[in-house]
Amino acid sequence: MNTTIEEILKIRKPRPDYPVIEEIVARFSPRHFLNEEININDINSIFEAARFAPSGWNYEPWYFYWSKNGERSFKKIIACLGKYNRYAQSASILVVGCFIKQFKGKKSYYRHDLGAAVMSLVLQAQHLGYYSRQMGEFNKSKLVKMLKIDKTHNPFVIIAIGKLGEYKNIDEKLLKREMDPRPRKKDFVKKLD
Amino acid sequence: MITTNQIIDIKKPKLNADLINVLKERFSPRVFSSEKVGDDDINSLIEAARWTPSSRNRQPWFFYISQRASQSFQKILKCLSESNYWAKNASHLIVGCYLDEDEKGKNKYAQYDLGQAVMSLVIQTQSLGYNAHQMGGFNKDMVKESLTIKPLYYPWVVIAIGKIGDYSGADQILIDKDNKKRERKEIISQKI
Numbered sequence: 538m539n540t541t542i543e544e545i546l547k548i549r550k551p552r553p554d555y556p557v558i559e560e561i562v563a564r565f566s567p568r569h570f571l572n573e574e575i576n577i578n579d580i581n582s583i584f585e586a587a588r589f590a591p592s593g594w595n596y597e598p599w600y601f602y603w604s605k606n607g608e609r610s611f612k613k614i615i616a617c618l619g620k621y622n623r624y625a626q627s628a629s630i631l632v633v634g635c636f637i638k639q640f641k642g643k644k645s646y647y648r649h650d651l652g653a654a655v656m657s658l659v660l661q662a663q664h665l666g667y668y669s670r671q672m673g674e675f676n677k678s679k680l681v682k683m684l685k686i687d688k689t690h691n692p693f694v695i696i697a698i699g700k701l702g703e704y705k706n707i708d709e710k711l712l713k714r715e716m717d718p719r720p721r722k723k724d725f726v727k728k729l730d
Numbered sequence: 731m732i733t734t735n736q737i738i739d740i741k742k743p744k745l746n747a748d749l750i751n752v753l754k755e756r757f758s759p760r761v762f763s764s765e766k767v768g769d770d771d772i773n774s775l776i777e778a779a780r781w782t783p784s785s786r787n788r789q790p791w792f793f794y795i796s797q798r799a800s801q802s803f804q805k806i807l808k809c810l811s812e813s814n815y816w817a818k819n820a821s822h823l824i825v826g827c828y829l830d831e832d833e834k835g836k837n838k839y840a841q842y843d844l845g846q847a848v849m850s851l852v853i854q855t856q857s858l859g860y861n862a863h864q865m866g867g868f869n870k871d872m873v874k875e876s877l878t879i880k881p882l883y884y885p886w887v888v889i890a891i892g893k894i895g896d897y898s899g900a901d902q903i904l905i906d907k908d909n910k911k912r913e914r915k916e917i918i919s920q921k922i
Binding site for chain 1: 743745746747748749750752753756758770773774776777778779780781782783785787789791792793794795796800801802838839841842843844845846847848849850852853854857864866867877886887912913914915918919920921922
């Protein structure tokens with residue numbers, strides 16, 4: 538089967554009912570990347586976007602470890618992923634997003650704020666032409682050990698980033714998963730009187 | 731006396747790398763103008779949240795939207811911490827909830843995914859020429875009760891939306907809080 542990027546985009550690209558910025562219109566989370574080096578300026582921009590995300594009481598409760606395809610650390614991260622997520626080996630970089638637990642009294646927003654920082658990062662990456670896919674399923678204790686993650690950093694998400702892959706020679710099973718549309722709920726908002 | 735432009739200027743991030751304009755411009759003001767955000771724009775910023783990625787596509791978020799001078803707006807204001815009193819001038823207040831549980835069971839990514847969805851919403855808001863300011867300081871039980879929010883929805887953040895206001899006529903307390911440079915950690919990532 539000769540699937541083209543256009544066919545994938547037709548299924549996976551958002552179809553917003555109201556106008557949204559181009560980065561959101563273009564964004565989806567592929568499982569297939571071009572293993573091509575990302576230049577360091579772009580990588581710096583991607584993390585800069587996270588750095589300026591807002592956070593509760595400006596705690597900035599996030600930290601990121603990242604690794605380039607081909608490096609030893611990259612293989613280590615891959616080894617911590619579930620079988621289901623091994624597609625990530627085609628990514629240009631893998632980012633381990635960690636939250637830092639911090640409380641204001643009993644209140645804590647570190648999960649929420651890490652989400653905000655990652656969303657900024659993802660949209661900045663999208664703007665530069667890079668797609669990303671986030672993964673929550675991985676062996677955390679193994680990762681902490683293998684990468685010598687700081688005690689205060691709690692790995693919560695692994696983000697695969699890279700250019701969209703060429704779909705012509707993709708594995709059949711993976712292709713099937715890629716052709717799965719990601720419908721969105723309509724019932725998620727209520728306008729109050 | 732300080733002007734709005736001076737505040738906007740002082741809030742410009744000191745960047746170590748280039749960013750898309752909307753991220754350069756974004757900050758969370760405490761002074762809003764009386765101008766109303768139009769319905770089309772509200773639809774757009776909600777749509778931005780809708781297309782956020784989420785763990786297993788569970789979309790564990792729900793938003794209650796309230797406009798100034800409505801009954802619900804008054805109710806939400808009553809639930810805010812005293813220090814958030816400035817929110818009374820916002821055009822809209824949006825209560826962002828996470829869904830702790832759905833048909834797939836408990837969701838440990840619910841708060842995280844709400845954070846992503848709200849950030850999409852905030853970025854879309856900024857791109858339309860408005861500002862957004864998230865608040866965690868409010869009485870959650872009280873909001874839940876007074877807006878009759880569904881049992882498994884957890885109100886987690888209140889977002890004030892509107893046009894930035896005139897700082898020259900603003901309360902001194904608010905000016906003092908906003909007339910400050912952005913503070914950010916220098917290092918938040920490392921290559922391994």
